[in-house]
Amino acid sequence: MSKPLNIVKSRFVPIAIENIDTDQIIPARFLKATTREGFGKNLFRDWRYNNDNELEPKADFPLNNPNFSGEILVAGKNFGCGSSREHAAWAVDDYGFRVVVSSFFADIFKNNAQNNGVLPVTVSEEFLQKIFALGNEATLTVNLEAQTITIDATGEQTSFDINNYKKTCLLNGYDDIDYLLSIKNEIKEFEKA
Amino acid sequence: MSTLFDKIWNKHVVKSIEGGPSVLYIDKHFIHEVTSPQAFDGLRKRGIPVHNVKQVVATADHNVPTIDQHLPIKEALSKMQVQKLVDNCAEFGIELYGLGHPYQGIVHVIGPELGVTQPGMTMVCGDSHTSTHGAFGSIAFGIGTSEVEMVLATQCLLQSKPKQMRITIDGELHKGVTSKDIILYIISKISASGATGYFVEYAGSAIRALSMEARMTICNMSIEMGARGGLIAPDETTINYVKGRKFAPQGADWDKAVAYWKTLRTDDDAKFDVEINIKAEDIEPMVTYGTNPGMGISVNENIPSEKSIDDKEKPSFLKSLQYMGFEPGEKIKGHKVDYVFIGSCTNARIEDLRAVASFVKGKKKSDDVEVWIVPGSKQVEAQAKEEGIDKILEAAGFQLRQPGCSACLGMNEDKIPAGKYCISTSNRNFEGRQGAGARTLLASPLTAAAAAITGVISDVREMI
Ligand code: SF4
Numbered sequence: 332m333s334k335p336l337n338i339v340k341s342r343f344v345p346i347a348i349e350n351i352d353t354d355q356i357i358p359a360r361f362l363k364a365t366t367r368e369g370f371g372k373n374l375f376r377d378w379r380y381n382n383d384n385e386l387e388p389k390a391d392f393p394l395n396n397p398n399f400s401g402e403i404l405v406a407g408k409n410f411g412c413g414s415s416r417e418h419a420a421w422a423v424d425d426y427g428f429r430v431v432v433s434s435f436f437a438d439i440f441k442n443n444a445q446n447n448g449v450l451p452v453t454v455s456e457e458f459l460q461k462i463f464a465l466g467n468e469a470t471l472t473v474n475l476e477a478q479t480i481t482i483d484a485t486g487e488q489t490s491f492d493i494n495n496y497k498k499t500c501l502l503n504g505y506d507d508i509d510y511l512l513s514i515k516n517e518i519k520e521f522e523k524a
Numbered sequence: 525m526s527t528l529f530d531k532i533w534n535k536h537v538v539k540s541i542e543g544g545p546s547v548l549y550i551d552k553h554f555i556h557e558v559t560s561p562q563a564f565d566g567l568r569k570r571g572i573p574v575h576n577v578k579q580v581v582a583t584a585d586h587n588v589p590t591i592d593q594h595l596p597i598k599e600a601l602s603k604m605q606v607q608k609l610v611d612n613c614a615e616f617g618i619e620l621y622g623l624g625h626p627y628q629g630i631v632h633v634i635g636p637e638l639g640v641t642q643p644g645m646t647m648v649c650g651d652s653h654t655s656t657h658g659a660f661g662s663i664a665f666g667i668g669t670s671e672v673e674m675v676l677a678t679q680c681l682l683q684s685k686p687k688q689m690r691i692t693i694d695g696e697l698h699k700g701v702t703s704k705d706i707i708l709y710i711i712s713k714i715s716a717s718g719a720t721g722y723f724v725e726y727a728g729s730a731i732r733a734l735s736m737e738a739r740m741t742i743c744n745m746s747i748e749m750g751a752r753g754g755l756i757a758p759d760e761t762t763i764n765y766v767k768g769r770k771f772a773p774q775g776a777d778w779d780k781a782v783a784y785w786k787t788l789r790t791d792d793d794a795k796f797d798v799e800i801n802i803k804a805e806d807i808e809p810m811v812t813y814g815t816n817p818g819m820g821i822s823v824n825e826n827i828p829s830e831k832s833i834d835d836k837e838k839p840s841f842l843k844s845l846q847y848m849g850f851e852p853g854e855k856i857k858g859h860k861v862d863y864v865f866i867g868s869c870t871n872a873r874i875e876d877l878r879a880v881a882s883f884v885k886g887k888k889k890s891d892d893v894e895v896w897i898v899p900g901s902k903q904v905e906a907q908a909k910e911e912g913i914d915k916i917l918e919a920a921g922f923q924l925r926q927p928g929c930s931a932c933l934g935m936n937e938d939k940i941p942a943g944k945y946c947i948s949t950s951n952r953n954f955e956g957r958q959g960a961g962a963r964t965l966l967a968s969p970l971t972a973a974a975a976a977i978t979g980v981i982s983d984v985r986e987m988i
Contacts, residue, residue, distance in 0.1 A: 349840040350716055350816045354954040359933045363587070363601035365561035365608050377956050407840070409717035412750060412816070413954060414933075415652040416559065417668035437720060438686075438752055439652060443668035456836075494684060496544025508670070511678040512572070514539070514547065518680055521538045521549055 333448025335504040339429050340472040340483070342401035344393050346375075347463045351406055352413030353440060357422045359414075370418055371425030398467035402429045405462050405471075409433075410451075411440025420444045430473050432480065434459045445497050448504060452480055452491045461487065475502060527790045528757050529688055529723050532663045536646045538680060545682040551645040553579055553675045554631045555618075557609040558586045558935070559650030563673035564612040574616045575679045581640055582613050582620040585630045587935050590898050590925035593623055602936060616676075629901020629927045632656040632869035636740060637903055639769025643758035643785040648675055653869050653951065655746040658755035659739035660762055661788050663723070665753040686752050687721055687797040690790075692728035695804035700985035702879075703738035704871060704949065704968035706730070707745040708810035708820045710802065716818035720750030722798065725790060730804035731756060736765040737875040744870045745951050748817035757789040809984055812953050812966040813856055814844040819953070821856060823971065823983045829853040847955050848963050849943070857981050860892070863946035864976040865958070866922075866969050867898030868932035871949035874907050876969045880922075881913040883973050883988065889921035890979030896938065897922050898930040922976065934959045947975045 361373045372385075379394055381387040388395040404423065410433040411419060420443035423431060429449060434456040436444075441451045452473060454462075458480075462471065465482065472481045475498065481488040499505065511518075526534070538547040555563075560582075567574070574580060587602035589595075597603035606623065613620040621627040627634055632653050635641040643661040648654060652666035671681055691710060711718070724746050731739065739756050746754030756762075763782055766772045773781045808822035821827065830852040833841045845852060850859075866872070866880055877899065889895050897917055899905040905927055908914055914924050931938040932950040934957070940946040942961025949972050953964035965981065974984040 347839070348843065349837065350818075352816065352952075352954045354933075354952070354957050358956055358960075359935050362558050362935065363605050365605060366565070367562050377960060383960065409720065409750070412716060412720075413652070413747075413952060415650060415666035415668055417562075417650075417670060420668065435717060435720065437717070437750055439666055439668060443670065446668060446670040494544050496541050496682070506670070507682045508566070508674045508677060511547065511674055511680050511682070512570075515678060518538055518547075518549070518575075518678055522679075 333504050333506065336429055336448055336450055336501050337475050338472065339402055340470060341403050342399070342468070342470050343403035343405050343462070344399045344401060345463050346393050346404070346406045349407035350409045350412055353411055353416050353419035354413055356411065356419040357416065362416060362418055367421050369425065370422035371427065374422040374426045402427060403432060403471055403473065404428045404430070405432045405459070407433065408435045408456065410436050412437040415439045417443045417447070420447045420449055424449050432459070432462065445501060446507065448501060450475060450501055454480060454489055454491060458489050525791055525793055527688055527794045527796065528661060528725055528755060528788055529663065530794070531788060532644055532646065533685060545684045548646060548681050548683045550648050550675050550679055550681060551579065552581065552640055552647045554635060554647070554649035554654070555580060555582045555672065556586055556631050556649070556651065557584050557605045559669050560612065560672055561605065561608045562669050563676055564616065566673040567616070567676060572677055574618065574676050577617045579679060580618045580676070581635065582609065582618050583628055583631050583634055584609055584622050586929045586933065588623055588928040589936050590928050590930045590938055593926045599937065626902050629903065630869045630872065630929055632744065633873060633900030633904065636660065636736070637769070637901060639766055639772035642766055642772070642781070643762060644788050648681065652747040653744050655751070655753040656740050656744040656869055658743040658746070658753050659736060660766070661755055661758035661785070663753065663755065666747065686723045688725065689719055689722040689751070689798040689800065690725045690727055690796040691800045691802065693726070693730040693802045693804055694728040695730055697730060697804045697807065698985070700970060700988055701807050701809055702968040702970060703734050703741045705807050705810045707742045708812065708817070708966060709807045711745065711749045711818050712810065712820035714749055714800070716748060716816040717750045718818070719746065722751050724751045724754040726754055726756050732759065735875060736761055737873045740873070741870055745817065748951055758785045809968065809971045811856060811947070811971060811981055813848060813850055815847055815953055815955050817951065817953060817966060819844065820966070823857050823981060825856070827852060827854045827856060857983060859981045860945065860979065861947045861965065861975045861981065862893060862944040863940050864893055864895040864972050865898070865931045865946055865948040865950065866972050867896065867900070867930050868950035869900065870951045871969050872898060872900030872904065874904050876949070877904065877908050877913050878911070880969050880973045881916040883970055884920040884922065884977065885916050887920055887977050889976045892979045893976055895922040895976045896925055896931060898925045899927050901927050931958050933957060934962070947972045947981065
């Protein structure tokens with residue numbers, strides 16, 4: 332069971348870089364943990380700190396900029412490419428993001444995010460650039476039920492796609508595994524056939 | 525009217541959900557130490573067993589040291605993670621090819637070599653390079669840890685059917701050009717996200733002419749252009765490769781299997797969402813210059829100039845070159861390298877080692893480079909020794925280490941120091957992939973071996 336998600340109205344953290352791979356989101360050396368918790372402090376570790384030192388934050392990295400905050404991460408095209416490590420989704424979630432907005436997501440990251448109650452929202456490149464151009468006080472509203480994302484200051488709105496099954500899961504915090512376990516008899520029948 | 529992908533997919537759909545994904549049955553599930561512990565925790569929390577332990581294959585690869593494997597692992601966290609896998613496999617009754625086992629190795633190397641990987645199967649692993657197994661004409665793709673838990677618990681996954689792309693490569697490759705160059709060339713043309721949302725079938729006379737191991741190299745890197753996976757229709761080459769392997773069907777089962785495998789091909793009138801055609805003659809030895817696998821050029825080309833890059837992409841491009849210490853427009857050939865890594869699930873099979881050995885025989889490595897050769901598995905290592913490849917490599921000054929993922933992702937001690945250039949036969953050149961600050965240049969085993977001898981990026985064709 333993950334946390335149910337419907338409407339998220341929040342400020343956002345913009346990272347206007349394309350092809351952000353999961354090695355950047357969570358470097359391999361942090362994959363040695365054997366639990367799901369605590370990855371948020373290492374989110375974007377090597378972009379966030381100099382010399383791997385939490386006392387030396389890189390001032391120009393958006394996560395270190397006090398003007399940016401909130402539950403929405405906004406990133407450039409092809410977010411989450413590369414390694415299938417779910418640790419990337421855990422890190423995004425653990426840091427406190429509930430929604431990631433981009434013009435394009437890598438498939439596995441998208442699945443992993445949804446499996447952890449984090450909503451990937453795909454918008455047009457044009458809409459993405461509009462968000463990047465906003466001031467840091469701006470807020471966005473993401474409405475999963477209505478499948479819309481709105482720039483609150485201007486009211487500009489666009490809709491996003493999500494398949495119905497995944498939408499129901501996210502709205503209610505259901506997991507795929509609960510569903511699969513519930514059809515175990517059908518799976519056994521299939522195996523016999 | 526069906527593609528190869530359709531035929532395998534349709535046979536594995538348990539049921540379809542209205543307006544949602546399908547329940548896809550998974551034949552084989554590979555697990556390793558990094559992406560499985562939280563999945564086993566999930567099973568424990570729910571108090572449920574593994575659905576069928578016979579369909580799970582486990583090995584330790586990502587964290588393992590590549591020297592002195594008989595000694596305890598030094599790094600505490602790596603040691604714990606590998607031990608967790610041992611404990612979990614024992615608790616749930618899964619057979620483990622762990623450290624010291626003669627079958628241990630990189631998960632995508634051992635599956636095919638043991639004959640676990642067979643045409644027509646669905647296969648998954650908590651690892652994106654699971655696409656490797658598609659070379660046999662199977663649907664194979666990487667999954668996250670929540671999905672690992674689902675497959676352990678139910679042998680099924682919820683999946684939406686991807687779109688389909690066919691890449692046809694016809695013609696004959698130039699001498700010195702390998703399957704690694706084919707895939708680096710393709711990714712450089714369609715970009716690191718060019719196949720996102722697609723499953724890719726590779727076809728054409730140049731693919732047919734490749735060995736199984738060379739085909740695996742291509743399918744392996746499908747994920748680097750965003751594809752869920754890649755596959756190649758099985759043929760005589762495939763059947764001959766599988767025959768007689770440990771887990772291959774035997775006797776009457778074998779004949780039945782072969783008869784079925786022969787039906788596994790895309791029908792002539794089947795439609796793909798996208799078709800791409802490539803001439804094998806256009807491909808030269810490739811090398812990457814940037815920080816995603818789409819940033820590749822022929823060794824004889826210059827790095828793109830700033831002018832040639834789209835305005836919107838310029839910041840990412842310049843950030844990447846800055847990390848690599850390259851100038852836009854610069855020539856790449858002749859550029860110094862510090863490390864050579866020949867290994868990983870892309871290029872650490874016996875044919876790769878043979879090709880490297882036959883090229884370096886009688887040559888000496890440059891004094892300024894360090895060369896690590898990491899075999900993909902215990903079996904590859906044993907075979908290399910049997911053939912005397914280890915002696916040839918040692919004579920050239922190359923170090924033959926023990927099997928594992930090693931410097932492909934630097935989770936063990938095998939890290940490239942910050943700022944150093946490593947020409948690598950692996951599959952990812954992301955920032956920090958081979959160690960914080962490390963600069964990776966992806967290339968074929970031959971191109972990497974050439975650089976080991978000259979100390980600079982070279983055109984291997986001038987040396988053979
Ligand atoms: S060799 Fe590299 S890419 Fe392959 S499984 Fe290991 S870490 Fe992943």
